Amino acid sequence: MTELTGFPTRKQLRDLKRREIVRCATVKFGTEGYENVTLEAIATELGVTKAALYNYCSSKNDLLMQCYELGMDLLVDAVETAMAGTGSAAERLAAGLKAYIVTMLRPDMQYLWSYTRPMVTSGDKRSVLDSRDKLDAMFRNVLNAGISDGSLRAELDPKLASLVILGAANWVGIWYREGGGQSPVEIAADVTGEALRGYLV
Amino acid sequence: MTELTGFPTRKQLRDLKRREIVRCATVKFGTEGYENVTLEAIATELGVTKAALYNYCSSKNDLLMQCYELGMDLLVDAVETAMAGTGSAAERLAAGLKAYIVTMLRPDMQYLWSYTRPMVTSGDKRSVLDSRDKLDAMFRNVLNAGISDGSLRAELDPKLASLVILGAANWVGIWYREGGGQSPVEIAADVTGEALRGYLV
DNA sequence: GCACTTTGGTAACCGAGGGTCATTAAGCTT
DNA sequence: AAGCTTAATGACCCTCGGTTACCAAAGTGC
Incomplete structure (x- = not known):
């Protein structure tokens, strides 16, 4: 979110609109x-016509991809920040997972995540898949680090473990609905604890 | 799949077509x-016109619901059968989970499952949600049984645990694609082992 | 055997919505 | 001022979900 000062250039203005x-x-x-x-609805809300949108995306699906991309960036940032601490790998793993879940449960991410993600197929924009791989890699790395520093069980298989852990976490985004008594932060803590149960030493 | 013999009645014929x-x-x-x-495509493949389909479903979404219902029935049956054994609860849990994953990975279920499930909202046909609840209940029950018979850790929370376990399992349906080296049965075994790791005594 | 309803299908049509295109208005540049 | 580029418009097309008027064949009562 680079803020503008003074006269925005053509490029800046364009990107701002996009x-x-x-x-x-x-x-x-x-x-x-x-x-x-x-x-039409999106265009109306923005005070332009439908055709104008096509200056910024090539199709409705492409617009969806851009939304997804934005969400993935938020997610990557959140996890990266949470994992940047200096604790043991196990602690960083837990922090990262918690951040992952909390971010996923943000009101504006939630449905986008659970409802929309399945429409992102392997044929889609490379950058989207890159973010996905990046997240996966971050978790696998910290799992490996955990084996090295002894804070996680040595016999775990990072690839399988990350699938199970991320699976459990992603599932939260699907069943969670607002107003269910527990806050996202509480849920994130519970699920994190539960998902990592088998891996802590 | 009740087979017909002799002259099918009107009702049987109708149900067969449906x-x-x-x-x-x-x-x-x-x-x-x-x-x-x-x-159109579905109708053409069946050798009828689009309008004819509306004799058997009320909308495209309703047709989707019927597909989903069929899939859920298969899933419930598979898990029920697998869990019917006489072993310990832990063994039955593992068998049920394996059956769940294998069934989910059947070519005709796979995409339907991962791609379509999100469009089944809470406002939809009761029977669909019932199957979902039923599956959930089956897993929670066997988890409870495991606490009772001592084959699973006593301190686990069945509700949370079933979420994590089913989350991990459902996630498989999303990332699995045919031709990835491992067969569904192998994957099911791996993931089952991994997902239950923290719960076995 | 003949009217008469019921069932299951068809062809033609409607309207919503994604996507396109010629045109125009509003800056830049020289 | 002239010419070029950019962004937006409004009219249009096409696909596709859904509806409706109509028809043919199978069952049913007389």
């Missing part, structure tokens, strides 16, 4: 569901 | 994705 479109679409896709949101 | 439509739709939704399948 981001505004993506932000608007993210909220609408997230709360109403991809299929129920028309490009 | 099932054939659902079967066809399941395969197509599963392999091509819900959005990419037109009712």
Whole structure:
């Protein structure tokens, strides 16, 4: 989010608009569901016509990809920050997982995540898949580090373990709905504890 | 799959056709994705017109629900059978989970499962949600049984544990793609072992 | 055997919505 | 001022989910 000062250049203005479109679409896709949101609706909300949107995306699906990309970036950032601490690998793993879940449960991410992610197929934008791989790699790395520093069980298989752990975490994004008594932070703590139970020494 | 002998009655014929439509739709939704399948395509493949389908379903989404229902029934049956053994609860849990994963990875279930499930919202057909609850209950029950018979750790929380375990299992349906070297049975065994690691005594 | 309803299908159509394109208005540049 | 680029518009097309009027064949009562 680079802020502008003075006269924005053409490029800056363009990027600003693009981001505004993506932000608007993210909220609408997230709360109403991809299929129920028309490009007309997005355009109207932004005070332009549908055709104008096509200056910033090549198709509705491409717009969805841009939304997803934004979400993935948030997620990567959150996990990266949480894992940057100086504790044991096990502690960093727990912190990263907790951050992952909490971020995923943000109101504007939640539905986007659970409802939309499945429509991102392997044929899609490379950058999206890159973020996905990056997240996976971050968790595998910290799992490996845990074996090295002795804070996680030595016999675990990082690849399998990351699948199980991320599976459990991603599942939260699917069943969690607001107003269920527990806050995202509480849920994240519970699920993190449960998912890592078999790996802590 | 009740087979017919002799002259089928009107009702039988009708139900036969309905099932054939659902079967066809399941395969197509599963392999091509819900959005990419037109009712025309399904109708053509069955040698009828689009309008004829509306004698057997009330909307495209309703057809999807019927597909999903079929899949859920298969899943419930598979798990029920696998869990019916006489071993310890831990053994039955492992068998059930393995059956769950293997069934989920059947070619005609796979995409339907990962791609389509998210579109089944809480406002949908009761029977679909019932199957979902039923599966969940089956796993929670066997977890409870495991605490009782001592084959699982006493301190586990069945609700949380079933979320984590099913989350890990469902995640497989999302990342698994055919031709990845490992067979569904092998994957099911690996993931089952990994997901239950923290719960076995 | 003949009217008469019921069932299951068809062809034609409708409207919503994604996507396109010629055109125009508003800056830059020289 | 002239010419070029950019961004937006409005009218349009096409696909596809869904509806409706109509028809043919199978069952049913007389």
